[in-house]
Amino acid sequence: xxWNVGKVKITKIVELETVGSTRFILPLATNExxxxxPWLIPHFANEEGRLKMSxxxxxxxxxxxxxxxxxxxxxxxxxxxxxxxxxxxxxFLDTLTATGFAPDSIDTVLCTHLHVDHVGWNTKLxxxxxxxxxANARYVFGRTEFEHWRDHSDEPDKKAVFGDxxxxxxxxxxxxxxxxxxxxxxxxxxIPTPGHSPGHMSLHxxxxxxxxxxxxxxxxxxxxxxxxxxxxxxxxDPKASAxxxxxxxxxxxxxxxLVIGGHFNAGHIxxxxxxxxxxxxx
Numbered sequence: 162x163x164w165n166v167g168k169v170k171i172t173k174i175v176e177l178e179t180v181g182s183t184r185f186i187l188p189l190a191t192n193e194x195x196x197x198x199p200w201l202i203p204h205f206a207n208e209e210g211r212l213k214m215s216x217x218x219x220x221x222x223x224x225x226x227x228x229x230x231x232x233x234x235x236x237x238x239x240x241x242x243x244x245x246x247x248x249x250x251x252x253f254l255d256t257l258t259a260t261g262f263a264p265d266s267i268d269t270v271l272c273t274h275l276h277v278d279h280v281g282w283n284t285k286l287x288x289x290x291x292x293x294x295x296a297n298a299r300y301v302f303g304r305t306e307f308e309h310w311r312d313h314s315d316e317p318d319k320k321a322v323f324g325d326x327x328x329x330x331x332x333x334x335x336x337x338x339x340x341x342x343x344x345x346x347x348x349x350x351x352i353p354t355p356g357h358s359p360g361h362m363s364l365h366x367x368x369x370x371x372x373x374x375x376x377x378x379x380x381x382x383x384x385x386x387x388x389x390x391x392x393x394x395x396x397x398d399p400k401a402s403a404x405x406x407x408x409x410x411x412x413x414x415x416x417x418x419l420v421i422g423g424h425f426n427a428g429h430i431x432x433x434x435x436x437x438x439x440x441x442x443x
Contacts, residue, residue, distance in 0.1 A: 164419055164427055167368025169348050171375075171421065172220040174260060176233040176253050181211035183382070189391045190384050198387055204426050205383050212382050214424045216278050219375055220262050221366075223348050227262070228269040229295065230364065230375055231423060235281025240321025246277065253282060254294070270300040271345065273377030273423065274358040275310050276395070277318070280326040291329040300330045301345065304338040306360030307331075354379050354409060356402030357393065363409065366419075373419035379406055381424050386410055 163172040183190065192210030195201060206212050221228040234241075236249045254264060272280055283300065284291040293300070310323050330336045341353035341362050354363045357378040366373040378393070379402075385391045389406045392399035413420075421427045 162426075164373070164421070165371075166366045166373035166419055167348070167371045168224055169366050169368045169373070170222045171366075171373070171419075172222075172260065172262070173217050173421070174220060174253070174256055174262070175215050175217045176251060177216040178213070179215070180207060180213050183212040183214060186381055186393050186395060187212070187384070187391060188394065189388065190382065194388075195384060198384060201384060204428075212384070213426075214382060216424065218257075218282070219421060220257075220260075220267075221349070221364075221375075223346050223368075226269055226346050227267050228271055228345070228349075229262070229267050229298075230271045231273055231279040231377065232270065232282035232294070234278055235284065235326060237286040238281055238321075238325060240318055240325075241277060242318050254285075264295050265297050267295045267298045269345070270295050270298045271364070272300070272302055272306075273363065273375070274361040275302065275306050275323070275327055276358065276378070277322045277326075279377070279423065280322065283326045284329050291325050293330055293333055293335055298335070300336050301343075302327070302330075302336055302338055303341050303351075303360040303362045305341060305355075306358060306362070307336070307338050309359045352409070354405045356398050356400075356405040357396045359397060361405075371419075372413070372416055373421070374409070374413060375421050376409070377423045379409055380422055383420075383422065383425050383428070386420075 195206050195210035216233050218233055219230040221230055234246050236251055239247050241247045282294050285294045314323055343351045348366055348368045350365045351362045352365050354361050363377055363379055364375040380386055381393050390403045392402045396402040419427055
């Protein structure tokens with residue numbers, strides 16, 4: 162699956178897809194409430210109102226860069242709270258290569274934030290050591306996000322994630338810590354979008370008069386674009402998360418903007434009176 166924003170091409174590579182079993186992350190997104198939003202069906206929910214979500218990476222090609230945005234769960238990881246996320250053996254790297262994105266061809270890795278399902282393929286296990294998966298890439302982390310998880314994550318699961326998927330990148334000298342409004346290329350600027358995590362960032366793409374947003378986990382599902390107050394149980398600051406959604410989607414509500422979330426498909430935001438409507442692209 163891919164989209165174009167002017168001269169920028171975005172390709173989605175899926176690691177894991179799910180239907181339902183999402184109430185733990187979005188408790189207000191009941192089947193009944195989702196069925197009241199028929200524009201979600203069939204692309205983002207089924208007829209029963211069960212949410213469709215995925216864990217994926219986005220490959221962004223500009224005229225000068227090959228960027229992977231967020232790197233999923235990874236293989237061989239341990240210490241994860243979700244049992245099926247441990248000791249995975251997924252052909253993700255083979256899929257990347259078959260799609261035309263061999264790991265050595267990537268020059269930039271950008272993590273919108275440093276949660277477990279966005280950093281896993283930063284590293285791979287080689288000879289019992291965690292080494293950078295994308296050997297020729299610089300890894301771009303938000304400074305606020307990196308320093309928070311480095312300094313304040315004492316829980317065993319967070320230590321494991323930082324220890325096997327983030328710290329080895331810094332130790333290898335491949336990490337670039339940037340401000341949350343950093344300009345990544347001529348076409349891509351980062352936007353500070355805190356709430357889901359302290360230093361969460363989204364990407365604004367602008368090329369040839371077209372615009373796109375890669376929102377990370379500002380919204381786990383497009384239903385949160387209709388219900389801006391539906392914060393996720395994984396948000397570090399639910400109030401700030403809702404405020405960020407209101408500001409971000411309000412800012413682009415009157416502009417035809419391709420929106421691709423960290424766990425959902427794509428479409429356009431359209432202003433209809435005082436409400437937002439998400440138009441699926443199919």
